[in-house]
Amino acid sequence: MATKQTKKNPISLAALIYIPLVLFLIYLFFNYKGGNPIKVEWWEVKESMIAAGDVEKIEYFTNEYKGNVILKKDRLNSYKDKFGGKTPTFTNLFYFQVPSSFDAEKEFSEIRESLPEDKKFKYSFEVSPDYLGNILSWLWPLLLFVFMIYLFGSLTRKMSGMGSGGGSGGGIFSVGKSQAKVFDKNSKVKVTFKDVAGLEEAKVEIMEIVDFLKNPAKYTNLGGKIPKGALLIGPPGTGKTLLAKAVAGEANVPFFSMSGSDFVEMFVGVGASRVRDLFKQAKEKAPCIVFIDEIDAVGRARGKNVGFSSNDERENTLNQLLTEMDGFGTNSGVIILAATNRADILDKALMRAGRFDRQITIDLPELKDRESIFNVHLKKLKLAPEINLSFLAKQTPGFSGADIANVCNEAALIAARHDKKFVDKQDFLDAIDRIIGGLERKSKIIPPTEKRTIAFHEAGHATVSWFLPNANPLLKVTIIPRGKALGAAWYVPEERQIMTKEQMMDEMASLIGGRVAEEIINNKISSGALNDLERLTKMAYAMVAYYGMSDKLGNVSWYNFQEDGYNLSKPFSEKTAEMVDAETKVLIDKAHQMAKEVLESHMSGFKELAALLLEKEVIFAEDLERIYGPRVAADSEIKA
Numbered sequence: 001m002a003t004k005q006t007k008k009n010p011i012s013l014a015a016l017i018y019i020p021l022v023l024f025l026i027y028l029f030f031n032y033k034g035g036n037p038i039k040v041e042w043w044e045v046k047e048s049m050i051a052a053g054d055v056e057k058i059e060y061f062t063n064e065y066k067g068n069v070i071l072k073k074d075r076l077n078s079y080k081d082k083f084g085g086k087t088p089t090f091t092n093l094f095y096f097q098v099p100s101s102f103d104a105e106k107e108f109s110e111i112r113e114s115l116p117e118d119k120k121f122k123y124s125f126e127v128s129p130d131y132l133g134n135i136l137s138w139l140w141p142l143l144l145f146v147f148m149i150y151l152f153g154s155l156t157r158k159m160s161g162m163g164s165g166g167g168s169g170g171g172i173f174s175v176g177k178s179q180a181k182v183f184d185k186n187s188k189v190k191v192t193f194k195d196v197a198g199l200e201e202a203k204v205e206i207m208e209i210v211d212f213l214k215n216p217a218k219y220t221n222l223g224g225k226i227p228k229g230a231l232l233i234g235p236p237g238t239g240k241t242l243l244a245k246a247v248a249g250e251a252n253v254p255f256f257s258m259s260g261s262d263f264v265e266m267f268v269g270v271g272a273s274r275v276r277d278l279f280k281q282a283k284e285k286a287p288c289i290v291f292i293d294e295i296d297a298v299g300r301a302r303g304k305n306v307g308f309s310s311n312d313e314r315e316n317t318l319n320q321l322l323t324e325m326d327g328f329g330t331n332s333g334v335i336i337l338a339a340t341n342r343a344d345i346l347d348k349a350l351m352r353a354g355r356f357d358r359q360i361t362i363d364l365p366e367l368k369d370r371e372s373i374f375n376v377h378l379k380k381l382k383l384a385p386e387i388n389l390s391f392l393a394k395q396t397p398g399f400s401g402a403d404i405a406n407v408c409n410e411a412a413l414i415a416a417r418h419d420k421k422f423v424d425k426q427d428f429l430d431a432i433d434r435i436i437g438g439l440e441r442k443s444k445i446i447p448p449t450e451k452r453t454i455a456f457h458e459a460g461h462a463t464v465s466w467f468l469p470n471a472n473p474l475l476k477v478t479i480i481p482r483g484k485a486l487g488a489a490w491y492v493p494e495e496r497q498i499m500t501k502e503q504m505m506d507e508m509a510s511l512i513g514g515r516v517a518e519e520i521i522n523n524k525i526s527s528g529a530l531n532d533l534e535r536l537t538k539m540a541y542a543m544v545a546y547y548g549m550s551d552k553l554g555n556v557s558w559y560n561f562q563e564d565g566y567n568l569s570k571p572f573s574e575k576t577a578e579m580v581d582a583e584t585k586v587l588i589d590k591a592h593q594m595a596k597e598v599l600e601s602h603m604s605g606f607k608e609l610a611a612l613l614l615e616k617e618v619i620f621a622e623d624l625e626r627i628y629g630p631r632v633a634a635d636s637e638i639k640a
Helices: 013-030 042-050 073-083 104-114 131-163 200-214 240-250 270-284 313-325 367-378 389-394 401-417 425-437 448-467 501-522 527-545 574-601 603-616 621-628
Strands: 055-061 066-071 092-097 122-126 181-183 229-233 255-259 288-293 334-340 358-361 474-478 488-491 618-620
Touching: 042 055, 042 066, 042 092, 055 104, 066 073, 073 092, 104 122, 200 229, 200 240, 200 358, 229 240, 240 255, 240 288, 240 334, 255 270, 270 288, 270 313, 270 334, 367 389, 367 401, 401 425, 425 488, 448 474, 448 488, 448 501, 448 527, 448 574, 448 603, 448 621, 474 621, 501 527, 501 574, 501 603, 527 574, 574 603, 603 618, 603 621, 618 621
Parallel strands: 055 122, 229 334, 229 358, 255 288, 288 334
Antiparallel strands: 055 066, 066 092, 181 255, 474 488, 474 618
């Protein structure tokens, strides 16, 4: 059986050390003259060796100011005492070094002319060759190039390993490889279904998929097949990714996790290549689960914005994903989980049965679900005894699981800021206010006239909502600036699934109550009602164009009419558009009149409430009940 060869780096640190060593040895080889010459002074050469007629030749190197003394072979025996009593076998026994001012040509020629013929010597002028410099002159660019390749390869391997969660390297050639992080028995996720609160129905569906992977015979004996995929749909922060983490922690099978944006790259064809590589790895480790978070990044409906798409790389990636999920090839044992908060823009082919057999909707948590979520996050906090989960859940309608986690964390930070030993009820209320309205800005200077206008504005909201039974119940009102708002009113919305026309009209009247209060008190209006008017207009337009609540237009709806992506204009005529605008204006005027009637009929209490706001800056529902009496009960029944 052949053993698997491990790939080794062709250039190692040892090689970078050996290369200079070899070059140095080459340099020594080329400069070897058969022995080690002895240095002598020039006067000794001149007065002793040359005068005795022992010198055969002098080689003078002009670039080193150095001369090699080459002796006659028959005179070598005269110098054996300097070499341990042995007659040397090479003639280059001595060399001398002179200063740069030494005129070698003049000196040598004068001495030679003064000698008899039998003692004359030869001399030559040479330039000492720099073998090492010559070699390095052409070798160092090559070494630099090899080093840069080595360094670049090392960096790209590290980046590839980081991006693929410790997967195979390959440098720049791994760009088409899957970027999925793999969780298995060696890197197990610690999140379990016990850590997921408030998603009971979704957990049942997901736990069934996990149970199938653990006990497949229980289902296959009855002829059932495991769903190929499950799509988690819901608003941001509701726990879709957390639920996927729990699946990874519970399933005990390999879990591939990646984001939809990981498929998309600037290189053409990379997305499709990564999809193929992802499913190839998944099939090799089947049974397993593949989780694609924010799948709308790659699963957007094809054909949208026709004529404006200059690059169809995203569509090619989606086509490959569709083929891998349910194509001609088999995909047994691979279950696809995906999450998105924009299911309306996903391609229909991606959402069909056979690819995502189950579409699990995860909505914002209701009252009981919020209690369960608070229970999970409060375990880590040091709480005061008076903390009531039910009270906290009632104070946070419309909050997602992520919002509730943020409330708990903010409450702990607020308690620590005030040097408390426990987190109490007021800390949670302050945290809720901080998240809803923003940071309190008590230092903001507001002129008295503006502060009076803000007080009457907020008192108008509070008064109208108190006397209209279908408006949201008031919790508190403040004129302390928070965030961008100069004042705010907190309500506890009823958790309705549907709303009647009467309920929406009461809400609209409550929204415009602040603007009406300014008109009554100041006989002029201000820009402070911008947010109210924006919400009011959207609600009125929805009643006319979406919900069919207009008497003139009747039961029609143009909600999401551009779903196919080709209709770039309104689906109704200009005459109908004028009617939509007119009916929207009628509803807004009606809400304005309702608010005006409420304020004029309770003028004394309205002014008393505004004065109380100017005095205390924050008032609660108890203050309104003391001024106006008990609030009228809301209509709980919907008339047929």
